[in-house]
Amino acid sequence: WKETGIVCVRNNGETIQGKTLLVK
Structure with missing residues (x-):
């Protein structure tokens, strides 16, 4: 998973x- 900030x-x-943000 990535850190969106x-x-x-x-x-x-x-x-x-x-x-929930679909960041893969």
Whole structure:
């Protein structure tokens, strides 16, 4: 998963914190 600066998401699109952004 990549860090978008505000939101961190996993490859399955699961939010670690913040909103769900599909970043793989």
